[in-house]
Amino acid sequence: MQIFPKTHFDFIGMRWKFFLISMILLGGSLAALMARGIKYGIDFTGGTALQVTFEKPMELAQLRQAAAKSGLEGASLQSYTGTNTFSIRVQSQQQSAELLDRQLAALQQSLGENKFKVDSKEYVGPAVGKYLFRRAMWAICLSLGGIIIYLGFRFANPMWGVAGIIALFHDVIATYGLFSLLGAEVDLLIISAMLTIGGYSINDSIVIFDRIREKLRTMRKEPLKQVMNESMNETLSRTIITGGTVLVVMVIFFFFGGKVIHHFALAMIFGSLVGTYSSIAVAAPLVYEWTMRGQKNNPHQHK
Structure with a gap:
């Protein structure tokens, strides 16, 4: 399904603007986390x-x-x-x-x-709270470890996996920053939202990476910038549909789902927006920048 059948956006050409936006977003998030910290719910504190x-x-x-x-x-x-x-x-x-x-x-x-x-x-008793906190941290670490291992096997060049992980951290840190800024509690439900956001983010990045890898095989003579831009434009509809579907459902939950899942829906709304952005504006442009810096003398070589 194509929403934008003939887009020709120069995503790679705008990469430094994207990087600046991401640095501002992450800088604000880290500042909020350092100044206000994370307000953990009783799931973790007891x-x-x-x-x-x-x-x-x-x-x-x-x-x-x-x-x-x-x-x-x-x-x-x-x-x-x-x-x-x-x-x-x-x-x-x-x-x-x-x-x-x-x-x-x-x-x-x-x-x-x-x-x-x-x-x-x-x-929630204090012992149970500490146990749940440890289990939540293990869940996060194991999930990230599994993603890194998967990307290591999926793509021969490790920089692709590193770029995907950076985009994932970009989304999660930004969402944590929002919760810190709002003073909202982080409990087990929010941790599950963070893991879901990370899953959507890395999935979108992998779809774009796969298309780029396919194009590199069929467009060997074209510049890497052209190959990556065409790949990103071709997957743009899919990326927007995926993020938009999640967004519509979570907006309904946010307004009509009741107080219990209010913060969960908020995390998913913000995370899906940031995740869609990072898949286009962070992951692939990072791969391009690193590749070109490593191949300054031969910019048409796709490796």
């Missing part, structure tokens, strides 16, 4: 997550004051716009179900007539 809904409107400041009086000082409170629903997260290694019940009873007493109901309650 603690309790509650979602409560009040019968009457409730101000966040009033709830925070009542929570402090009820023994929930230090709790992370978040309101959901347009509703009377609030998220209460307590990161504590000493938290227990019995203690939480007493604190909720005290909170209800402090708030008086404005009753609330507990929509959901999740408790």
Whole structure:
């Protein structure tokens, strides 16, 4: 299926503009990560997550004051716009179900007539949190290791694999930077989104690399820039369709999927946009730049 049947974009010629955009994006992401850090959810830190809904409107400041009086000082409170629903997260290694019940009873007493109901309650012990964190890190490392090994076998020249991995890290770091900037929590669901983003990103890069490799066999006399531009233009429709399909579904989830998958959908929306961009503007242009720097004396040689 061709959305743009006759495109002739000079992607390679614009590579330095693309690199500049990526450096700005990554620079901002790294600055946010260094300044604000990553806010891990209770999946990794241990603690309790509650979602409560009040019968009457409730101000966040009033709830925070009542929570402090009820023994929930230090709790992370978040309101959901347009509703009377609030998220209460307590990161504590000493938290227990019995203690939480007493604190909720005290909170209800402090708030008086404005009753609330507990929509959901999740408790994660500190040992379980550390275990889940280790497992999540193993999942990330093993996934990246598998991708590197696969690319090493798929393409004879290692620079292709390195370029694909750089594009993958580009997408994941940018998404982490967004979550750091927004102060959104990173939990197991977000880790799964990061792995999914990485999978889509590397898949798009491999499709473009495959087309370039095919063109190198049939266009031996043409300059490498022309070969790569034609390959990228020919796969542009496929890249946009793949990213656009994911984007449409995740936008629906973001607005209508409920609070539970709100941050997951946000990560996937941003990640799919950045992933589509990096497949076109980062991975292949990096291969071209490195190849040309290694073959300055013979720019028409495709190896």
